[in-house]
Amino acid sequence: MQETNQKPHVVVIPSPGMGHLIPVVEFAKLLHHHHHFSISLLLPSSSPPTTAQTTFLSALPPAISLTFLPRVDSSLIPSNVAHEVTIHLTHFHCLSHVRSALSSLTNVVALVTDLFGTDYFDVAREFNVPPYMYFTTNAFCLLSFFHMPKLHETVSCEYRDMVEPLVLPGCVPLYGKDFVDPARDRQDEAYRVFLYQIKRYVLAEGIFENTFLDLEPGAIHALKTEDPNRPEIYPVGPIIKSDLGGEANEGLECLSWLDQQPPGSVLFVCFGSGGTLSNEQINELAIGLENSGQRFLWVVRAPSNSSQDSFFTQGSDKDDSFGFLPKGCLDRIKNRGLLVPSWAPQLKVLSHKSTGGFLSHCGWNSTLESIVYGLPMIAWPLYAEQRMSAVLLNEGIKVALRPKAKESGVVEADEIARVVKELMEGGEGKKAREKMKELSE
Numbered sequence: 001m002q003e004t005n006q007k008p009h010v011v012v013i014p015s016p017g018m019g020h021l022i023p024v025v026e027f028a029k030l031l032h033h034h035h036h037f038s039i040s041l042l043l044p045s046s047s048p049p050t051t052a053q054t055t056f057l058s059a060l061p062p063a064i065s066l067t068f069l070p071r072v073d074s075s076l077i078p079s080n081v082a083h084e085v086t087i088h089l090t091h092f093h094c095l096s097h098v099r100s101a102l103s104s105l106t107n108v109v110a111l112v113t114d115l116f117g118t119d120y121f122d123v124a125r126e127f128n129v130p131p132y133m134y135f136t137t138n139a140f141c142l143l144s145f146f147h148m149p150k151l152h153e154t155v156s157c158e159y160r161d162m163v164e165p166l167v168l169p170g171c172v173p174l175y176g177k178d179f180v181d182p183a184r185d186r187q188d189e190a191y192r193v194f195l196y197q198i199k200r201y202v203l204a205e206g207i208f209e210n211t212f213l214d215l216e217p218g219a220i221h222a223l224k225t226e227d228p229n230r231p232e233i234y235p236v237g238p239i240i241k242s243d244l245g246g247e248a249n250e251g252l253e254c255l256s257w258l259d260q261q262p263p264g265s266v267l268f269v270c271f272g273s274g275g276t277l278s279n280e281q282i283n284e285l286a287i288g289l290e291n292s293g294q295r296f297l298w299v300v301r302a303p304s305n306s307s308q309d310s311f312f313t314q315g316s317d318k319d320d321s322f323g324f325l326p327k328g329c330l331d332r333i334k335n336r337g338l339l340v341p342s343w344a345p346q347l348k349v350l351s352h353k354s355t356g357g358f359l360s361h362c363g364w365n366s367t368l369e370s371i372v373y374g375l376p377m378i379a380w381p382l383y384a385e386q387r388m389s390a391v392l393l394n395e396g397i398k399v400a401l402r403p404k405a406k407e408s409g410v411v412e413a414d415e416i417a418r419v420v421k422e423l424m425e426g427g428e429g430k431k432a433r434e435k436m437k438e439l440s441e
Helices: 001-004 019-034 050-056 083-094 095-103 118-125 139-154 187-199 215-223 252-259 279-292 331-334 348-349 364-371 386-396 411-423 427-440
Strands: 010-014 038-041 064-068 108-113 131-135 206-209 232-234 266-270 295-300 337-341 357-362 377-379
Touching: 010 019, 010 095, 019 038, 019 050, 019 064, 019 131, 019 364, 038 095, 038 279, 050 215, 050 232, 064 348, 083 187, 131 266, 139 187, 139 206, 139 215, 139 252, 139 386, 215 232, 215 266, 215 364, 252 295, 252 337, 252 348, 252 357, 266 279, 266 411, 279 295, 279 331, 279 411, 337 364, 348 357, 348 364, 357 411, 357 427, 364 427, 377 386, 411 427
Parallel strands: 010 038, 010 108, 038 064, 108 131, 131 206, 206 232, 266 295, 266 357, 295 337, 357 377
Antiparallel strands: none
């Protein structure tokens, strides 16, 4: 222990949720691998770890020491608030625990947190430790966040009602309907928390950004040159999970099934660790995939009225019944489609020679994995910044097709079938595939 403490030490604090935990931990691994830092990973939470979190954390390398901070009393966090508020309050109630942890460590050279953890900046400064942010999504999103305080002052209506788009330097236009989730209702507590956090980004010593220059040259240039008062921006991506390992016996069925399919013929359908669909939308998706005539591997979760119902609980349950699917669906698609409940080994699926496309919620972890493996996408955003990512992928980088939804938000089966067939067989899909291959090389 004494030897570990003598090394330069970095304290890393992710937000709750697998979508935050995985990229921050992967960044911490690289800090150790390239710079030989000792890493203290401090985990805030207001609920017990899920099975998925426990499995992921059990594989940490020895150089990363793990500390579960004392769990925040659930009575301190209202049950009916947006997940951004839950995360903010969890961090707030962990400040004293982080202060205590820093006081017990020696030779701490940096504290790294993510986009929700800016309150830790003040604690770091108390110990003369420079605070950094690891921004786990794209530069387009970060640039829009830096512009949001000014937009707040100059726009009086709800952003979704803006007639003109937000035009950021070097980026495609962004309409208010595609803004990040907490900016969709300016009267909600989530919006107040969002503004509070992004105004504090300037207090960081620097911001590490999980993107790369060939992917977002315009946004990165603007972030670096537009305002000299901003922290230094460091594009360090693409950072994805560092290995294809995992549970040795899980996912074998879908991988064996993929082995039997022609190269590049399968569409992988997965909405990330936290995404769920309504019963109506699941039915439309099932019929659309069936009618597309394409092979597909679909990770299916039970329906929910909230698009992010599994955000904090991913890995906590499985529903193998599929009783909520259209009658006869399983029989009709059995020769060219495979459905798996709740989870699949995503990296192994995306890297498989039979996989030819990815229908995704546009979570940035999944997006970068798709880019690394050169797979064109169907952009199906659900929550958080995913609509912004869909705009970037579809209109900016042009590596994804985006189905059109009805006013209710539901994407109908005919539209799903059309877009799936276009991605796997059509001209637009071919162009997206070529662009993805170019980025992956």
